[in-house]
Amino acid sequence: MSILSKLSFKDQAFRLREDAILDATTRILAVKGFDLMTIDDIAAEVGISKPSLYKHFKSKEELVGAVMTRLIDEAGAQLASLDAGLSALQQLQALLEWALRVRLGGGLPFLPSTSAHVREMLMKNLLYVGKVIKLNSQLEKRVRQAKAAGELRADLPDDVILFSYYARSCDPTVEYLRLYSKMGDEDIVRYMLDVSFQGMLATK
Structure with missing residues (x-):
């Protein structure tokens, strides 16, 4: 039995609305970024009033912290779900492939890489920091x-390998390939993985 099914109808509705708010925030962040996104944008996307949204999250900063914390949780769950028979390298490849696919679907706003303000804000979110440290x-x-x-x-x-690995998940090459090449998402993911783990040098 899922956790959601154990809740009362009222609590279930509250949880589902909260998920809808986080989903909408993720989509808007991926397009507008933190500075341009407003609470009005999110409320309109979900189809609720601002007072209703504030019942779930008290500020834009708290909301973005929740979005990024959920993202880290999803990455951790994805890593845990991988076949234990995969090698360490195969697991790293599989997680990056997942991240690229989520990103191409508009669900991976890597805000810390683009905004010093957001990095500082997230570093004050102890829940987020704790989860990042665990995943790292x-x-x-x-x-x-x-x-x-x-x-x-x-x-x-x-650290060189790890930070290069993280950088691949927020590499603007993904957007450039989608906008200016004739590649589909499957080819983009495949070539990004090849470049990330095999490099660009021809094998001798």
Whole structure:
């Protein structure tokens, strides 16, 4: 039995509306970014009044923190759901593939990479920071395992690999390819994964 099914009808409606608010915020953030997005935009997208929205979230900052925290939760759940038989490198590849697909679907607003104000705001959100640290630790473990298995270069520092990995999930190349190339999303994901893990040098 799901958690939602255990709630009263009123609580279920509240939870569903909250999810709708977070979904709308994610879509608008992906298009407008934090500075241009307004509470009016979100309320209009969901089809509710601003007072109703404020019953769920007290400010735009709190709302964005909830969106980013949910995103980290989804990434952690995706990582946990991967086949245990996959190698560490295959798990890293699978998670990046998931992130690219979510991003192409408009569900991955990587705000910290584009706004110093948002980074500072999120760093004050202890729930978000705690979840980021946990996910980073899980990915760092897989990087070390992949290096030990000879799947990743042992001479590269872990941080170089990790931050390069994170950068791929918010690389503007994805948008450029969608706008200016004739590639479909499947090709974009495939080529981004190839460049991320195989590089651009021709094999000898």
